[in-house]
Amino acid sequence: MGIDSVGTSDAEVVRRVLAGDTGAYAALVARYRDRLARYAVHMLGNREDAEEALQDAFVRAYRSLERCDDAARFGAWLYGILVNRCRTTGARAAKRGRVFVRDDAALNGVAHASAAEQTEGEDVVRWALARLTPEYREAFLLKHVEDLEYEEMARLTGAGVSALKMRVKRAREQLQVILREAERV
Amino acid sequence: MTLHWRGLGSGLVVVTLAAGSAAAQQVDPRLERLDSVTRPIVAALVDSARATALPTEPLVQRALEGATKRAAADRIVAAVRRLALDLGHARDALGPTTSPPELAAAAAALRAGAPPAILTELRRLRRESLTVPLAVLTDLVASGVPVDSAAAAVLSLAAKSRDTDLVEFRRAVERDIALGAPPASATAAAAAVTAAAVQVNAGARQQRPGRP
Amino acid sequence: MFEADEELVGRVVRHLRRPVTVDSALDERVMEQIAHLPAHRGGGTARAAWRWLTRARTVRLSPLGALAIAAAFVVVALSRPDRFYRAAPASAREFGFVVVAPRAATVSLVGDFNDWDAARTPMQRARRDASVWTAVIPLTPGRYRYAFLVDGVSWVADPAAPVARDDEFGTPSSVVTVGGS
Known part of the structure; x- marks a missing residue:
């Protein structure tokens, strides 16, 4: 799954917004909201920060829409803005204190999916993810959860492909260490 | 037990004399949780620290930790006394205006084996609080990093790194050790990466915001 | 070093790939914010954003959704340090x-x-x-x-x-x- 799979209609909406139809932007927000929210929630570890980053990314994208060189790939471009935004929000959150996942809605178990789809250990997984460095977490999520190609990841993050491959590898190794450690307690 | 009490005796005389009239001050009510033998000795150590303008809260907390963990009286007294001495040495190394959190972190670093000269050098290099660099130094030693490697790495980062950079650095070292890297080389490698990242970030902070 | 453990990583990925939904209030916040920004070159179309914001619409809230919102308030209240x-x-x-x-x-x-x-x-x-x-x-x-x-x-x-x-x-x-x- 790429991140520009609805390219044609995106291009049309972008054209309308650039022509002055600001209201049309709502379609892009609705289209990408949940998809990007997943990345932001996992990257930042809590819903409040994630929504703030998401909102900010949408507003920034609107402001600089004229700089979106390929409107058909608006999704990928927006994704890059969010990745950047999560980096700054994450750094600010880290200053507040140790980050760990407190997705209140998920903890209540009624907001997402059906109860049958939820399995035990979800919080352990999120806890383990939160213990990766932001760089490793970012690479792992983009590769394995968002299913991006390394070349796409390189465009989004500004890192080289070989560095990203190393980060993903280390993230996988560290998750194993952390999860095995958790199982011992 | 008898030997321990005898060993503590000379220190007690000193602290009691140093405390002077302070010894008669009201005992911190939290120390009521100590048994009747331990309480007056710890109270005297706390009073002595107060009289010499050392922070007393770390001493109270160490005694309470011992009480909650049901440690023997002699171990509690020995721990508090040792911490009081470490706090004094920390202040000697860092200077009289050092904050209580810095002194507590420095005492732990000295206890981990950091030479006092390292503390003095850190003070010279870093304008911000030394609490986190000292804590990182101590934690690295606890993870098995030789004290000279840990000290060299922390000194190399102290001038320009923020607290968050130093904490990330410590986590990187601990992860690499957990993954099998030798502690000293893991420390040197992570310090080099952190130093490079700090430079990049400092550059980014100076850039004009705008393009996302 | 550990050998790659496909099953463990697979389990993590399955957890993380579950959908995450965000309340549509986020859309409104975004649109409200951009309504205050200069429109792109069409001009005068901040009004369009306002129209989008102010037009009548049906808000669907499932019983589960309502429960989630109520429960979230409870969790926030209980978790206040x-x-x-x-x-x-x-x-x-x-x-x-x-x-x-x-x-x-x-x-x-x-x-x-x-x-x-x-x-x-x-x-x-x-x-x-x-x-x-x-x-x-x-x-x-x-x-x-x-x-x-x-x-x-x-x-x-x-x-x-x-x-x-x-x-x-x-x-x-x-x-x-x-x-x-």
Whole structure:
């Protein structure tokens, strides 16, 4: 799954917004909201920060829409803005204190999916993810959860492909260490 | 037990004399949780620290930790006394205006084996609080990093790194050790990466915001 | 080094790929914000954004959704640290402590920040996973020793934190350092 799979209609909406139809932007927000929210929630570890980053990314994208060189790939471009935004929000959150996942809605178990789809250990997984460095977490999520190609990841993050491959590898190794450690307690 | 009490005796005389009239001050009510033998000795150590303008809260907390963990009286007294001495040495190394959190972190670093000269050098290099660099130094030693490697790495980062950079650095070292890297080389490698990242970030902070 | 463990990573990925939904209120916040910005070259179309915001629409809220919102309020209320603590100084930051203890009946967070009083900070079970215990407390900059007390008898160090090396009491403690920059 790429991140520009609805390219044609995106291009049309972008054209309308650039022509002055600001209201049309709502379609892009609705289209990408949940998809990007997943990345932001996992990257930042809590819903409040994630929504703030998401909102900010949408507003920034609107402001600089004229700089979106390929409107058909608006999704990928927006994704890059969010990745950047999560980096700054994450750094600010880290200053507040140790980050760990407190997705209140998920903890209540009624907001997402059906109860049958939820399995035990979800919080352990999120806890383990939160213990990766932001760089490793970012690479792992983009590769394995968002299913991006390394070349796409390189465009989004500004890192080289070989560095990203190393980060993903280390993230996988560290998750194993952390999860095995958790199982011992 | 008898030997321990005898060993503590000379220190007690000193602290009691140093405390002077302070010894008669009201005992911190939290120390009521100590048994009747331990309480007056710890109270005297706390009073002595107060009289010499050392922070007393770390001493109270160490005694309470011992009480909650049901440690023997002699171990509690020995721990508090040792911490009081470490706090004094920390202040000697860092200077009289050092904050209580810095002194507590420095005492732990000295206890981990950091030479006092390292503390003095850190003070010279870093304008911000030394609490986190000292804590990182101590934690690295606890993870098995030789004290000279840990000290060299922390000194190399102290001038320009923020607290968050130093904490990330410590986590990187601990992860690499957990993954099998030798502690000293893991420390040197992570310090080099952190130093490079700090430079990049400092550059980014100076850039004009705008393009996302 | 560990061999790649496809099954473990696969399990993590399956968890993380579950859909995450965001309330559509986010859309409205975005549109409201951009309505105040200059429109792109069409001009005068901030009104369009306002029209989008102000037009009549049906808000669908399932019973589960309503429950989620109500429950979220409850969780926020229950997790407020000042339920257990005095008001924190301005420089305090919230720190989260997490421990996995599947067989525990009670877990307390005990340390320099609460006078090593085992009654002061009982940890709460995560609602989604009963084996995970959490506590959130405000901490001012400094270095704190702490440990988890399981079932009132067993001291457990935090596997996610550095160990306190100067441990004179024969049971493990951990260290958390709170920075200021």
